[in-house]
Amino acid sequence: MSGHDHEGEILRYRTRQRIVHAVMASSFLILLITGLALVWGPLAFIAAGGWSRYLHRIAAVGFISVPFLYILLDRAGAREVLVESFQYDHDDVVWFKKMYRYALGRTSDMPPQGRLNAGQKLHHSAVIIFSAVIVATGIVLWGFKSSLSPTMLAWTAMIHDLSMLALTLLLVGHVFFTYVYKAWSSMATGYVPEDEMKLEHGKWVEELEHQVATGSES
């Protein structure tokens, strides 16, 4: 049921999903900057006083809470992103082969995509995996540093930093596609233009229409 003010638009993210995303994005960006200050000489002055190190820990609590928050606020949404991100069909394989076209802003002859396109699946699943690694190593560096040998300490820190690198590169791509495909509204208002969704997520729109036709809740 889309309201009158959302004529020609469809709901892509519920308010609670957008809150979870905002918590994740803001805590990540704080972690990125305060983390960089810990490992990069030119920014070290931010960390040396100590306050940014506390901020890093506060943001870490926010970041760690994201999956729990998602389950708490929108169980169905959490399930969807977890399940769909790790399921690839034949269209997705073809999509990856033509991905360079998609990256150039051309959707017309891409294979039809579901709610998440293949690239989003790859992004979300990689985010889930690297987030798990960064949280695990981060907890070790936070609470169990003193029981690590210098070698283990160096390795743990390096894995932590490299996971952050991976997430940062993923973020560059994420923001890139958000900009190219004007996707910002899906996180700002939750709604997106229906005709664009038909083009970019054809199978999803069909599915929604089918659900409306058969009267099942979406």
Add this chain to the structure above:
Amino acid sequence: MASAFLLDMTRCIGCEACVLACKAGNELPVEMQYIELIERTSGTFPNLVGGFENHRCYHCTDAACVAVCPTGALFKEDGLTRLDRDACSGCGYCVQACPYGVPKMVGGRSSKCDACASNVGAGGSPWCVTTCPAQALQFGDREKILAEAKSRVAALKDRYPKVQVYGETQAGGLGLVLVLPDDPETLDIPADPPLVPVTVDVWKHIVQPVSMGATALAAVGAGVLGVIARRNHLAELKELEEQEKAGVAAGGSESTEEER
């Protein structure tokens, strides 16, 4: 050329002149102190052996602190371990990793002997060495310092049967060679601190700049490509809209019935 210190525990009289000279010469704030004299003894009273350990950075060749330091604030130079406090982020990894418990956190940053980097760099010698009245401290070319330590040990064999050179091999060889009157363990000095593979350090120094470069490149590339790609996409949408309009005008579009 590697430099090194000689610390002769059998000569030190515990006068603390080095402690003060270090603080004054390096203009250290009150809360900072690089040398700590620790009394180390072994045996029981009449046969007491011991002296003052001149506890400060041991300038390990394979320095654990350098291996774990993410900012590069700690680094090796002429066989000595330098600390650039301005680049230190205060992460505390070095405090955790040093097998000799040397670095301390002062004012949110690591603090330890940097072998008088400014003074020695300008051709002078370390303050502590200059000031020692008992010739317990020396500084110079590591080979010569090792030779000096060995000859002192040879001369002391009669007085201290277990006298020995410490630091020739520990942690890849220390930049601080000690003359110990007894076995290190009995004086509470680790006989052989665990080695940190240098690979971790090499990794860090290659991985970090490459990572920063890759991220910057990706961001710039995405910025440029983004402008082009968005233009393409908008053109595509416009074309689609026009097609649809044309379709509606002609009276028959297939799948947009429900909405309009």
